[in-house]
Amino acid sequence: MKSKDCEASDARSSIDDVIEVYKRDIDRTLLRESLKLSVEQRFEALRELQAFAEELQRAPRTKSP
């Protein structure tokens, strides 16, 4: 039977595994570009992304043929 500490340790490692899976899909070139920017420039990029996301949500949807 596992101790509570051991179970907690298992839970942590499982979360770590999940994070590692997500990490594989991260485009690090985007992060490297972002790290070259000032903090304010990063927020400006976020503002542009927000505007684009809202524009996409407003865009009319057409049926595919």
Add this chain to the structure above:
Amino acid sequence: MTDFAALLRLLTREGVEFILVGGAAATAHGSVRLTRDLDIVYRRTPENLARLVACLAPHQPYLRGAPPGLPFHFDRDTLQRGLNFTLVTDLGALDLLGEITGGGGFEELLPHSIQVTLYGVECWCLGLKHLIDVKRAAGRPRDLEAVAELEALLEEGKRDTH
């Protein structure tokens, strides 16, 4: 769309004591993920609650996603009796957090925070390592995705310094 610049200037001009957390803090550290709201942990002193009310009340704060017409009043009593408030204002979405899971309140987070200059104002922002810790503690699936990116940013930062 949330006007991050206006909200940060407003809070700072009034002297509100707060720490940037959540997606906005992640953006400050280089995250490229979309976040739509400003999350802050505010100091829960009577003076700071008064400052929050003074600067935000004119911007019609209301409970985000709640049906219109509820008897919600953004005043000191409401802040004092509550803790975390998910709000919409005429400047956008703002989450006022008295505490965050795994991180505690303003006093606990401040030693783990850094100062950033943004839109001409200086404000506290939760440090990258601690941001990772609190996002891990929150444990929601979307937080784990965010943790993956934040850990990658931490690795990239170390890579640059070596």
